Amino acid sequence: MSPSKAVPYKTYLEENELPRAWYNMRADMEKKPAPLLNPATLKPVSAEDLEKVFCRELVKQELDDTTPFIPIPQGIQDFYRMFRPSPLVRAYFLERALGTPAKIYYKFEGNNTSGSHKLNSAVAQAYYAKEQGLKGVTTETGAGQWGTALSMACAFYGLECKVFMVKCSYEQKPFRREVMRTYGASVTPSPSMETEAGRRINAAHPGTTGSLGCAISEAVEAAVSKDGFRYVLGSVLAQVLLHQSVIGLEAKKAFDKIGEKPDVIIGCAGGGSNLGGLIAPFMGEKLRGEADYRFIAVEPASCPSFTRGRYAYDFCDTGRVCPLQKMYTLGHDFIPSANHAGGLRYHGMSATLSELYAQGLMEAVSVEQTAVFEAAEKFARIEGILPAPESSHAIKAAIDEALRCKAEGREKTILFGLTGTGYFDMVAYGKYNDREMTDSIPTDAELEASFAKLPAAGR
């Protein structure tokens, strides 16, 4: 079977078809996501609270749950044009290999140097920081994708970029670090001796290799203690989902163009930004009662926020400096066991997706690591792209769905988000190839111990 002439293998949009406005799903939600709370007063955070930490325009976007379309400034559209639209690909070869009657499509976000969808929000956040006249931004990075994307965006707009990189990643992923430095970022292993938070953690746990929660605390402290700096975050927040809506808006337009419509939309979920972006316009139709779709979030069994977490107010970071957010959470102290999908190791989930899930508008599944790499290997050999371990969670769920279609003899159209490439994850692939990879799943007792530490507002 060769790719059909009627339906192209890859669908691109014309330049004049690129989105000119982001879509804010919250505007169409009857019951809105719960507001962020100030951890000191337990009252909803004010713009003034947030502006000490975040850029002004981004605070406005964070707090806006009523405006459906927010124009994309020309300066951001210009950057998007350098790497967008991303292709919508019909996975003909995977369909044939599976022998499924289902049609499988994926939206590929790995076609830029950072290698993932994170650049969509990094560009927006750096742009607004520059507009505000700031000198630079600080952030944390775990696996390194977000830090890389932000470095690229800061280089383009002429901003300083200070990245706190979780120490074990800093040591294990020297190439990610060097990409960031090549784009002009300064990269500090966390915990460092540069911040109060870092010194405290180093003193309490000598020789620690760090955690994402700790790096967040350091990056926030560095931002608020430096003139002309703000902190930026690459996932979880509503503003990040808003920027990522370009993925879904492009996908929707491309489907309209080829006269198709997905029945099931699948994405991996770490903090929820790519999934929230991919489903946005489709969920909008569902919320407005115009069309129906199934949405499936895929998470690692080692960090199962949706499938086993509590829907409660919790801290977004270990250092408890960030606002409280109502979300599906495993507890802010939860540290998932070693898992190679670094981008899916966050303890919580986007408040918007959490509310949609609580309302039954979205489903979630968890998958085990070895099964994910098996799917990744299959996909690489059949479709040619070496996927990121995070993205491979969505591949695994899409393959399972396609096989169910085969068993039931049903012809459905499946769309999944292929969020990035896996070139910096070869240590993980090596473990899989050497059959040294294992699955580890938290016990109920471990989760209960973590839930017991939820803040009083969350219980």
Ligand SMILES: *Cc1c(COP(=O)(O)O)cnc(C)c1O
């Ligand atoms: C960060 C990352 C994710 C997970 O983050 P979300 O905010 O849930 O989208 C998924 N895939 C890749 C490649 C990533 O870098």
